[in-house]
Amino acid sequence: xxxxxxxxxxxxxxxxxxxxxxxxxxxxxxxxxxxxxxxxxxxxxxxxxxxxxxxxxxxxxxxxxxxxxxxxxxxxxxxxxxxxxxxxxxxxxxxxxxxxxxxxxxxxxxxxxxxxxxxxxxxxxxxxxxxxxxxxxxxxxxxxxxxxxxxxxxxxxxxxxxxxxxxxxxxxxxxxxxxxxxxxxxxxxxxxxxxxxxxxxxxxxxxxxxxxxxxxxxxxxxxxxxx
Numbered sequence: 001x002x003x004x005x006x007x008x009x010x011x012x013x014x015x016x017x018x019x020x021x022x023x024x025x026x027x028x029x030x031x032x033x034x035x036x037x038x039x040x041x042x043x044x045x046x047x048x049x050x051x052x053x054x055x056x057x058x059x060x061x062x063x064x065x066x067x068x069x070x071x072x073x074x075x076x077x078x079x080x081x082x083x084x085x086x087x088x089x090x091x092x093x094x095x096x097x098x099x100x101x102x103x104x105x106x107x108x109x110x111x112x113x114x115x116x117x118x119x120x121x122x123x124x125x126x127x128x129x130x131x132x133x134x135x136x137x138x139x140x141x142x143x144x145x146x147x148x149x150x151x152x153x154x155x156x157x158x159x160x161x162x163x164x165x166x167x168x169x170x171x172x173x174x175x176x177x178x179x180x181x182x183x184x185x186x187x188x189x190x191x192x193x194x195x196x197x198x199x200x201x202x203x204x205x206x207x208x209x210x211x212x213x214x215x216x217x218x219x220x221x222x223x224x225x226x227x
Contacts, residue, residue: 001046001116002026006036006062007078008054012101016049019105020112033057040066045073047112052079052090060093067094071143071156074115076108088196094155098193118160118182133166134213134226136205147209157182158201161194165214165224174221198222 003020007013008031020027028045030036034056040048048066052059063075077095079086087098097111131138136147143159145152154162160182164173175194202214215225 002028002044003047003049003112004036004039004043004045005029006031006033006048006050006054006059008032008051015105016108019109023109023113025112031055033059033062037062037065040070047116048073048075049108049112050075050077050095052077052081052086060089063090063093063095067155071154071159074112074118074156076111076115078103087193091155091157091193091196092200096155096157131163131166133169133224134211135209136166136213138163138166147205147211150209152204154201154204157197158204161197162201162205165222169224169226172217172221172223177221 003025005013005016005020005027007016007029010031013029013031017027017029028039030039031054033054036050036054037057040062050059050063054062059077059079063077066073066075071094074096075094076097076099077090078099078101079090080101090098096115099108099111130140136145138145140163145154145159145162161178164178164181178194198214198216205211206213211227213225213227214222216222
């Protein structure tokens with residue numbers, strides 16, 4: 001597994017790189033957003049660890065532009081800020097996970113492992129060719145999603161949540177189940193990350209089509225309502 005560490009703090013970059021190599025990952029380091037962008041267009045990586053405040057090009061812009069041609073590779077964003085708005089912006093750019101500095105290197109490793117495991121699990125879904133619910137069709141091998149014949153672009157985490165809801169259409173899926181399915185057991189069940197993603201999904205899947213398919217049962221979880 002090859003991981004690119006994009007962090008302009010040389011000490012932190014070195015510490016992350018050494019920890020990854022100790023876990024038998026093939027880790028590479030880069031300190032500048034523009035240089036990282038050039039590398040990402042030439043090389044393939046299994047995971048990216050990306051600081052937000054980078055010289056040359058910010059992590060937000062780098063993440064967004066990378067997602068324009070790669071929707072698969074997991075991205076963990078690092079930042080010195082803990083505000084919800086920054087997290088929402090990071091997720092909206094296509095990040096899969098988010099760590100606020102300072103953090104324990106062990107926690108970062110756990111999140112890398114979980115994202116790679118979830119990615120492999122999602123790849124296994126392609127034995128089934130498609131999932132259909134209401135007027136939504138998900139073609140699993142290509143991860144193409146359409147509603148009323150119109151293609152919808154989702155980030156990898158949005159895609160995984162939608163698949164989980166459609167696989168259990170009409171049945172409640174708890175917040176804990178979504179967290180375990182997508183992030184493993186490393187995320188606090190009290191986090192508002194799931195709510196953020198559900199809101200993103202509604203803005204892409206429901207609102208443009210005049211639908212209210214993704215519903216919340218307060219205190220229990222979420223479900224997809226075939227109308």
